[in-house]
Amino acid sequence: MTRRGATKDDIARAARIIRDGGIVAFPTETIYGLGANALNSSAVGKIFSAKGRPADNPLIVHIADIDMLDDITASVPPAARALMARFWPGPLTILFERSPLLPMIVTAGLPTVAVRIPDHPMALALIKESGCPIAAPSANRSGSPSPTTAAHVRDDFPDITILDGGHTLHGVESTVVDVRGRNPTVLRLGAITLEELRRELPGIKKASSSSKRPASPGMKYRHYAPERPLHIFDDAASLVRYAKRCSQPIILCLSEHKSAFKGYDVIDLGSTVDDAAHNLFAALRTKRKGDCILALAVPKRGKGLAVMDRLERAANGS
Numbered sequence: 001m002t003r004r005g006a007t008k009d010d011i012a013r014a015a016r017i018i019r020d021g022g023i024v025a026f027p028t029e030t031i032y033g034l035g036a037n038a039l040n041s042s043a044v045g046k047i048f049s050a051k052g053r054p055a056d057n058p059l060i061v062h063i064a065d066i067d068m069l070d071d072i073t074a075s076v077p078p079a080a081r082a083l084m085a086r087f088w089p090g091p092l093t094i095l096f097e098r099s100p101l102l103p104m105i106v107t108a109g110l111p112t113v114a115v116r117i118p119d120h121p122m123a124l125a126l127i128k129e130s131g132c133p134i135a136a137p138s139a140n141r142s143g144s145p146s147p148t149t150a151a152h153v154r155d156d157f158p159d160i161t162i163l164d165g166g167h168t169l170h171g172v173e174s175t176v177v178d179v180r181g182r183n184p185t186v187l188r189l190g191a192i193t194l195e196e197l198r199r200e201l202p203g204i205k206k207a208s209s210s211s212k213r214p215a216s217p218g219m220k221y222r223h224y225a226p227e228r229p230l231h232i233f234d235d236a237a238s239l240v241r242y243a244k245r246c247s248q249p250i251i252l253c254l255s256e257h258k259s260a261f262k263g264y265d266v267i268d269l270g271s272t273v274d275d276a277a278h279n280l281f282a283a284l285r286t287k288r289k290g291d292c293i294l295a296l297a298v299p300k301r302g303k304g305l306a307v308m309d310r311l312e313r314a315a316n317g318s
Contacts (some may be wrong), residue, residue: 027165033136091191
């Protein structure tokens, strides 16, 4: 079932599915999530099975208010409280020490749990109506581009109930941080930028992704790969030279660079890096005909860091 602009009855039906141990796709301000009752290990197992997700890749738990932390976390450090006050509800996921009440499958056996309050009325209504925290990774087959519309979800999961909230706001996933120790770190770049975080925690740094076991989603494994080979170029001239070797390339770039690619099939990512973040996954999922996707790099500032992170991971996995 999919309905644009889900009604209260739609949300109530979806919440019953969650309470009964099923899975539901729902929109957030970042991407669409595939959710289940985070306190029900068999329900969470259905997420891993549906996605083909590796068992050692932890999930993010979505809650509707801070009181729900009691069931899933053991403690809340002061730095986390400061970030919660500034960015929740919103696209910031914070690592906490997990509560014994939380099934180990949610955290992939780790002693920590990733949590956020989404800033989307439909997501919040679903969590409240379900009466439980909802574990939800992206609502796509593992490794493919994240979904930013209900149609994207339906392409991967035609038989799952989907609450349709239209195109998501940010278009890239939440930023994930670990502030439990003396050296706060960003585990995954996302919709909250490094600049925004550093205004609250000046010493926060980007973590290395070299760990063999991911501490949060988005740190390991093939990610975001489109169906066709993807290549990234730092300048338009290099991209054009490569494009001449392809039979039918599709080019991704910001609006200001479109004129450099006359005669080619161009997907305009928008005028700013924020636009590029909003449009990136839809572009990677394009159904236009082509034998490869050639992307012109965007500036690595603000959300541009997250865009380039996704492009680089997609290129490595395609």
